[in-house]
Amino acid sequence: MATYIGIKGVQIPTVSSDPSNLTAGEVWYNTTSNTLKAYGAQGTGAWASGGALPTVLNQPGGAGTQTAALGFGGYSKPGVGFSVDTYSYNGSSWTELADMDEARYALGGLGTQTAALGFGGHFGGIPTNLDIGTEEWNGASWSDVDDMDEKKENCVGAGTTTAGLCMGGDTGPTGTMIANVDIFNGTSWVETTELNTARRSFGGTGTTTAALAFGGMPPLNTLVESFDGTTWTETTEMNTGRGQIGAAGTQTAALGFGGEPDSALTETWNGSTWTELADLAEGRNGLAGAGAGPTSALAIGGEDTAIVASTEEWAIPDATKTVTSS
Numbered sequence: 001m002a003t004y005i006g007i008k009g010v011q012i013p014t015v016s017s018d019p020s021n022l023t024a025g026e027v028w029y030n031t032t033s034n035t036l037k038a039y040g041a042q043g044t045g046a047w048a049s050g051g052a053l054p055t056v057l058n059q060p061g062g063a064g065t066q067t068a069a070l071g072f073g074g075y076s077k078p079g080v081g082f083s084v085d086t087y088s089y090n091g092s093s094w095t096e097l098a099d100m101d102e103a104r105y106a107l108g109g110l111g112t113q114t115a116a117l118g119f120g121g122h123f124g125g126i127p128t129n130l131d132i133g134t135e136e137w138n139g140a141s142w143s144d145v146d147d148m149d150e151k152k153e154n155c156v157g158a159g160t161t162t163a164g165l166c167m168g169g170d171t172g173p174t175g176t177m178i179a180n181v182d183i184f185n186g187t188s189w190v191e192t193t194e195l196n197t198a199r200r201s202f203g204g205t206g207t208t209t210a211a212l213a214f215g216g217m218p219p220l221n222t223l224v225e226s227f228d229g230t231t232w233t234e235t236t237e238m239n240t241g242r243g244q245i246g247a248a249g250t251q252t253a254a255l256g257f258g259g260e261p262d263s264a265l266t267e268t269w270n271g272s273t274w275t276e277l278a279d280l281a282e283g284r285n286g287l288a289g290a291g292a293g294p295t296s297a298l299a300i301g302g303e304d305t306a307i308v309a310s311t312e313e314w315a316i317p318d319a320t321k322t323v324t325s326s
Helices: 002-006
Strands: 027-030 035-041 044-047 061-064 067-072 075-077 081-082 085-089 094-097 109-113 116-119 135-136 144-147 156-159 163-169 181-186 189-192 203-206 211-214 224-226 233-234 246-249 254-257 265-270 272-278 290-294 296-300 311-315 318-323
Touching: 061 116, 067 109, 067 290, 067 296, 109 144, 109 163, 116 224, 156 203, 156 211, 156 272, 163 203, 203 254, 211 254, 254 290, 254 296
Parallel strands: 061 109, 061 290, 109 156, 203 246, 246 290
Antiparallel strands: 027 035, 035 318, 044 311, 061 067, 067 085, 075 081, 085 094, 109 116, 116 135, 135 144, 156 163, 163 181, 181 189, 203 211, 211 224, 224 233, 246 254, 254 265, 265 272, 290 296, 296 311
C-alpha cells in the first residue's frame, strides 16, 4: 500500500493549531483537535468576473488555461467587423499580441497560450466565403501551415499543435452538417474516423486518442460521443441541448457552459454522468472556452442580446477539510 511519506517524501506534519498561508495539497495533523486535515478544492464551483476583452467579440477561437489563455479571430458586429486580433490572458487582464494573417470567425481553435492552431471559419463577404486555411501560433506570431481538405466553419478543436483534432462543422449557407474528423500531426491534416452524428458548434475537449464531443446543432441537441483514437462511441447525454457552447477539460473531466439560445447553464462531466452546476453570470452563445475543466475554466466573449467583451472565470475555492476514514 502506498504511504504519504512514500508519495511525498516527508511525513505528515504534526501541529497544535492549523497553519496559515496554506497552498492546495497540504496535509497536517492537529494535536489539539486530534484531527487529520487537508487544504484543497471544496464545493461545486462558481463563476466570477474576469478581466474584459479589449473589444466585444463573438465566435473567436480559444486555447490555453484559465491563467494563460489565448483568444483569436471572431467578429464584433454580425456580418462585418471580422477580427485578426490575438489576445493573451494572464489570469486578470488581456493583452493584444500579433495579428492573425487572415480575419475570420466561427473558426476552430486548440492548443496552449504559446502553441496554438486556428483553422477553418468564415472570412466575410458572401455566405460561401469559408476558410480552408490553418494558422499556427508560436507565442509571438502566426504562420500559415497545411490547409484542411475541406472548407468549413463552426468546426471544433481539441488537443495540441502536434496532435490536434478538427471535429465536425458545416459547409455554409446550405446548412450541410459535417461528420468529418481530421487529425493535425504537426505538419499536415489526416482524415480519421467520422462522428456518428454530423453537427456543428458543439463542445470539444481532450486529445487525439481520448476526446469528447458534446451538444451541438442544428437542432440543439444533447448528444455526447467519446473517441478512443479509433472509434466514436455514444455515451450519456447532456441534460440540456445547446449549440455554440463553451468547453474546457478532458475526456473524463469536462465542463460545458453557455450556448444557444443565450444560455447561462453550466454542466460538468465526470466520465459517466452530467451534473448541472452554477450558471454563468451572463447567458451567452458563441463564446470560446479555455481551461482544465471542472476545477478551472474561462468563458471568453460571445453574444446575448448584444456581442460582449466580458470574461468569466470558473473555480472551485480552496478550503480546509477534516479528513475522516472508516
